[in-house]
Amino acid sequence: MGGFFDRMFGSKRSAESAKERLQLVLVHDRTDLTPAQLEALKDDLLKAISRHIEIDPAAVQIGLERDGREQRLVADIPLRSVARRRAG
């Protein structure tokens, strides 16, 4: 049911939704970390880093990633260049 309309309005097929939703939920199940706890962890990390170097909080990406059956916390934190800092 709905295959034609799904295609017409460009919405996702159900298998794709299933996989994406499972990917998220399994990471949280495996780490026993709720999305709210992860947000709190991110905030603490940002605060700690900001005490030492200047960063743009909006550009920071911190999340859980899967590698086989292992999970890792991956942080991508762009650092502002000294020149830009002076200019700003």
Place this chain on the structure above:
Amino acid sequence: MTAKVVTITSGKGGVGKTTAVANLAVALAADGKKVVCIDGDIGLRNLDIVLGLENRIVYDVVDVIEGRCRLRQAMIRDKHFQDLFLIPAAQTRDKNAVSPSDMVRVCDELRPDHDFILIDSPAGIERGFRNSIAAADKVLVVTNPEVSAVRDADRVVGILEAEEKYSPALVLNRLNPAMVKSHDMLSAADVLDLLAIQLIGIVPEDEGVIVGSNRGTPVALDGKSRAGQAFRNISKRLQGQEVPFLDLDKQEGLWGRIQRLAGGRK
């Protein structure tokens, strides 16, 4: 001879554990192996009826553990195979009547005279599951390509890996190739990517499985059944043979092809 103890579990109920045990048991027995199945679902006896042996039960596994009978007396011989036996679950007791060490003791007594001991675990991750995996050399985790079943399978795999002495392998049951093709069912590749464990079998959805249960004659005995073929392949892999996975698309019947060409979906 020392038997390999294989426990079949799943986390979620209703994904086909008991059917898998019954089919693997007859497939192994058909290859001439000496097999005992133990129904580990105390209080919810089921493997007897799927194997068609429900009218022959006198003693059960709790009778053995509590010393009311000898092990041999609780072993029911299969209708088709001389060397296939069932030890049924107790129906009027609960899972606390059995401990993990009881299961280890029963399996140790069976090991010298058999090739395979298959244990049908109850759903869940509690006492009955713990009892069922206590003696396992190999654990098969059965799942369906559905979000709830995959999530529960992941929990079970996590528990097994945390204990480090089990090597879980996946049985993906009730895969519907037509739905996978139309992207309305998780594919085998999707499920494997999510669970990241070894795959031991993919069983296509097949009405013959229910017909087999109705008759007490597992579908693995039907040479023409695709699900039966899938179970026979898993039994070969348990015996250490390398068997290629079924190409489910290629085996799609004429009717499936007509439906696909007509653009219709079930």
